[in-house]
Amino acid sequence: MNKARHNPLNMIAMHGALILYTLIALFPIFVILINSFKSRRAIFREPLALPNADSFSMIGYETVMKQGDFFLYFQNSMIVTVASLFFVLLFGAMAAYALSEYQFKGNLVMGLYLALGIMIPIRIGTVAILEMMVATGLVNTLWALILVYTAQGLPLAVFILSEFMRQVSDDLKNAGRIDGLSEYTIFFRLVLPLVRPAMATVAVFNMIPIWNDLWFPLILAPAEETKTLTLGSQVFIGQFVTDWNAVLSALSMAILPVLILYVIFSRQLIRGITSGAVK
């Protein structure tokens, strides 16, 4: 930017500090991943060495595959996350459109009402949520989780999406109206495609907390056939505490899907945060 601040020593110090922190951030993950591929003896004898021909072993993964139903857990997590995101985006965008497009009595009040949930965590209402799910028979079904995560994601989704929808040109919508399109067609055909980037941001923001949540799966759907990957690995690791190979492999298997998702979506996520969507 300027020459006054140009100082190679400063630059080196900055890189040094950042590299140091990057190592701190990645070291534990690295240790878990490399040790999951080693034999039990190698894990203890040289925890920091990379697996080689001698110490390489997949025994941990074999135990996990045999004992835990990780594919089922993964599938449950996938269903819950995708379905919740779908409903958050669909319902959130519809409500955001109503609030940003139409003048009607109670518009402001409705906006504030929906915004309440941004600051108040849904966990506070857990006791009554559990009671309601038991009463409706939804307990131990994936629907219980999907409903809770949809409700949890809606406030911020409506808030962010309505900000973006205000920027969609009125001329475009009015042109549609003159052509005789219904309000629904205008929304689905004209407006939704234009706010796709904002929808992606909302999706990425919601995806990680839903995938990683432990509280609601533990309380609402702890049954074997509805366990999510997060809860499944928690229970599995709890049972196999002393089997280090299995624990390390289970941890690695829980890390990998998130890491892959992150690599795919990190641009979107970082752009979303830095574009000020959460300001």
Added chain:
Amino acid sequence: MNRPRFRWHIVVFLAPAVLVYTAVMIFPLFNTLRLALYTEIDQSRVFVGLQNFQTLFFDPIWSEQFWNALGNNFWFFLIHMLVQNPIGIALAALLSHPRLRFAALYRSAIFIPTILSFVIVGFAWKLILSPIWGIAPSMLDAIGLKSLFAPWLGKEEYALTTLALISVWQFVGIPMMLIYAALLTIPEEILEAGEIDGITGASAFWKIKLPLILPSIGIISILTFVGNFNAFDLIYAAQGALAGPDFSTDILGTFMYRTFFGFQLQLGDPHMGSAIAGAMFAIILVGVCIYLFGIQTRMRRYQL
């Protein structure tokens, strides 16, 4: 626009979101607060007013646990404020340097722990700090500090602080990203004007950038506050529902879970659980109000 006929499409657009949000979030929230005023006697629900809160705050058996959890929660929050947010701001300041190379790479790497679940983070650190495996002691040994090692998660006096620092390790990416975004919005002209007046480097950060990003620091503080006061997962994953050793890592989230869901021999009590949830609600509400009315409105904002 003002046609006389009722615009049904507005209702159709709003209905799904409002229904789900009201039924699954707002209604249970108030219902939980209502349940806190009841108790169960002979399998029927009896209204007892504020008696549950009285038990929670003054009955020695309950109040000791409650104040312990509340105190621990404040300590947990304090460590986040004193460690996580300054580190996040420092990293953001480094990353926003205009001529820094590999900034995107550092940023993505440092954010990775934030995307992992508490279960992974809790167990990974438990293994690394474990005296059986010996990674932490042998690393300390390498720099000659082996005498400092202790089984931190197993000692009452260190366990909570250790967990708070693990949580800091996990979430430092969030303040980093938000502050980074705020620093990017500072116009170049302001920094150049400062430079002409001889303000560069560190003093430019303290005198120009920091005042300009104070609103973002405020947002981060309230996000940290709300997040910490309904935290549960990390403690549960690392120490279990009993938040050991000897409840030294018990926070409001784990206390509420144990109370309303039950554990081992103790039966769950939804009404006392609701009372704890009510207390958490009040604490979060007070924090959010202090932020909204006490801090945000008084903060000086600069037009950029």
